[in-house]
Amino acid sequence: MKSYHLPRKKPWASVLFSIVPTIVLLGLAGLYLNCASFGQAPEGSRLERIKESPQYGEEGFVNVAQAPEGPAFLSVALEWLTNDEPIEPEEPIVVQKRSIEDFRKAPESGLRITWFGHSSLLVEMDGSLVLIDPVWGERVSPVSFLGPARFHENPLSLEDMVKLSVDAVVISHDHYDHLDYPTIMALKETDTVFLVPLGVGSHLEYWGIPEDRIKELDWWQEARVGPLRFIATPAQHFSGRTLEDRDETLWSSWAIKGPQHSVYYSGDTGYFKEFPEIGRRLGPFDVSIMAIGAYDDRWSFVHLNPEEALQAHQDVRAKKFIPVHWGTFNLAFHGWTEPAERTLKAAREKGIEVWTPRPGQSLTPPHMVATERWWDASIERLASQESDAQGNN
Numbered sequence: 164m165k166s167y168h169l170p171r172k173k174p175w176a177s178v179l180f181s182i183v184p185t186i187v188l189l190g191l192a193g194l195y196l197n198c199a200s201f202g203q204a205p206e207g208s209r210l211e212r213i214k215e216s217p218q219y220g221e222e223g224f225v226n227v228a229q230a231p232e233g234p235a236f237l238s239v240a241l242e243w244l245t246n247d248e249p250i251e252p253e254e255p256i257v258v259q260k261r262s263i264e265d266f267r268k269a270p271e272s273g274l275r276i277t278w279f280g281h282s283s284l285l286v287e288m289d290g291s292l293v294l295i296d297p298v299w300g301e302r303v304s305p306v307s308f309l310g311p312a313r314f315h316e317n318p319l320s321l322e323d324m325v326k327l328s329v330d331a332v333v334i335s336h337d338h339y340d341h342l343d344y345p346t347i348m349a350l351k352e353t354d355t356v357f358l359v360p361l362g363v364g365s366h367l368e369y370w371g372i373p374e375d376r377i378k379e380l381d382w383w384q385e386a387r388v389g390p391l392r393f394i395a396t397p398a399q400h401f402s403g404r405t406l407e408d409r410d411e412t413l414w415s416s417w418a419i420k421g422p423q424h425s426v427y428y429s430g431d432t433g434y435f436k437e438f439p440e441i442g443r444r445l446g447p448f449d450v451s452i453m454a455i456g457a458y459d460d461r462w463s464f465v466h467l468n469p470e471e472a473l474q475a476h477q478d479v480r481a482k483k484f485i486p487v488h489w490g491t492f493n494l495a496f497h498g499w500t501e502p503a504e505r506t507l508k509a510a511r512e513k514g515i516e517v518w519t520p521r522p523g524q525s526l527t528p529p530h531m532v533a534t535e536r537w538w539d540a541s542i543e544r545l546a547s548q549e550s551d552a553q554g555n556n
Contacts, residue, residue, distance in 0.1 A: 200305040200344035202337065202366030204408040214359045216381045216413070224361075226399045228435055230548030240421030248498040254489070256315035256539065266292070272527050274424040274449060279318055280522040281412045282341060282430075282454065287329070289421035291389045292329040295428055295452070296341040299324060299349070303492055304338035305404065310339070311492040313324035314499070318523025325349050325541045332358045333390045335430030336402050336414035337366060340492060344370065356368035357544040358386060358393045362412030366404070380413060384446075394418040396441050398432035418445045424528075427479050428452045433464045433486070434471035438478035446480030449528050456489030456502040466495075469505035473515055483509065483528050490538070491522070500538045507534065 205213055218224050261277070266287070274289040279296040282296040299321045304310025319322075324346075332355050335341050342363065347370055357367055357377050364377040379385040380395035387393070400414040416430045418441065427441070427448040453472040467475065469486070476484045503519055510517040518526050521537040 171375070173412075173441035190408050195469060196293065198241075198305045201369070201405050202342075202344075203369035205365040209362070210367055213413070218361075218382060218413060224253040224402065224413045225410070226401075226435070227397060227437060228399065228464075230401075230464055234459075237427070239460065242496050243270055246496050247390075248496060248501075250493050250499055250537075252314050252499060254540075257316050258318040259521050261323075261523050263326045265326045266327060270527050272530070273421075274426075275525050275527045276426070276450060276452070276485060277525040278485065278520045278522060279489060280313075280315060281489075282335070282487045283317075284428075284452065284487065285329070286419065286426055288419065288424050288426065289390050291391050291421070292327055293391070293419060294324075294327075294329045294332045294355075295417075296335055296430075297324070297346045298334060298340060298348075298509065299341045299377060300345040303338075303343070305339065305344070311494060312470055314491055314493075315483055315522055321346070325353060328353065331355060331357050331391070331393065332426070333359045333393065333417050333419070334363055335398070335417065335428070336360060336400060336475045337363050337404055337405065337412050337493065338431070340494065341431065343403075346414065347372070354387050354550055358395075358396055358417075360413035360415040362402075365412070380415070381536030390422055392418075392420045394420070394445060396427075396445070397435075397437040398430050399435040399437075400431045400433070416441070416522075418448070420445070425508045426452065428448050429454050429467065429472070429475065431465065431469060434467055434475060436473045442479040448479060448481040450483045450485060450526075451476040451479055452485045452487055454484040456497075456505050457494040458497065458502070459495050469502055470509045473506065473509050476515065477513070482516075483526075484515055485526060486517065503536075503538060507536075 196344055213219060260443040269290060270287055273289050277285040281298055283298050284295040286293040286295060299317050302310040302312050332350060351371050357372060359379055361379050361381050364379040367377050368374060380386060382395055382397045385392050387396040395415040396418050398414050398416040401410055402412045402414050403409040414430060416432060417428045419426045425448045453476055454467055455469045455540065457471045458466045486506050506517060517534060519534050520526060
């Protein structure tokens with residue numbers, strides 16, 4: 164596949180640091196600091212309640228299909244040593260800056276979706292405002308000094324995000340790149356309602372969110388906030404924020420249905436047999452929002468690749484496709500632009516309409532704009548500079 168950024172060798176200091184088991188470092192650092200961002204695993208009456216879920220097994224929540232063994236640490240460490248993919252941008256990513264004023268007026272169509280990077284989105288639907296997996300922190304980590312850092316600034320300031328007065332916040336699962344402690348703490352002072360999978364409410368209550376603002380759902384359960392229905396739908400993933408709480412909370416995808424519009428959000432998931440069932444029971448959808456990045460053959464059970472995401476889009480019977488979970492954090496070994504390039508190529512072959520917004524851009528279905536390959540801008544600029552330099556020699 165054509166690469167649009169020049170490969171960059173990692174400095175030896177970075178390589179040595181990278182091959183240290185990051186999760187161990189994060190765990191030790193968090194324990195030392197008594198890290199509040201770890202949250203709290205379900206216990207007491209909440210734990211007894213969630214044990215009644217059909218998704219709860221002997222050692223925690225389980226997927227519909229049996230998970231294979233995870234990748235060997237040595238193979239992942241070797242990849243860090245030998246990988247030459249341009250896994251991070253070499254040029255600054257230019258975002259479309261937004262302010263609270265951009266969202267004062269509701270969209271005329273009744274539906275507008277704004278991507279802020281990774282899986283963070285604002286969905287304005289039928290008079291309501293919904294934040295999906297909002298992550299405004301600088302790192303997806305329990306600590307501020309370690310862990311994957313942002314490629315770009317957030318297009319909307321944290322202060323303006325809080326002023327949006329959103330009606331609901333949807334969380335797909337409790338991993339750090341989807342449940343962000345600094346963002347939740349900022350939202351704590353608002354009146355927004357949190358819709359989360361079973362068990363995730365334990366983290367929120369630990370951080371000070373009142374119980375009456377938390378709606379915890381099992382798969383296929385639903386809750387209503389204003390005119391919108393929120394249905395927690397199956398996903399194939401895992402959960403945990405420490406070394407000791409693996410799969411103690413549930414993960415889910417989400418269907419959001421209003422009087423006039425509907426959206427499906429995949430969360431983090433591998434491809435599995437429940438997608439057609441979601442489409443049959445809750446489709447069609449105006450838009451599917453599908454995770455396309457951080458994939459690898461060694462963990463394909465829990466993350467979609469671009470081709471699988473497009474198949475899932477067809478399975479759930481959605482009309483338009485918005486790819487997320489790429490372009491903001493380094494969470495895998497593929498080139499940082501590869502998920503978008505593979506998505507566009509496969510979408511052309513399947514005849515699927517895809518829109519790839521720059522961070523901060525909005526989409527108002529059913530009207531689409533021509534897909535802009537904004538991630539090419541930096542390499543084109545570099546090529547132009549090199550050509551000019553050669554011409555002057």
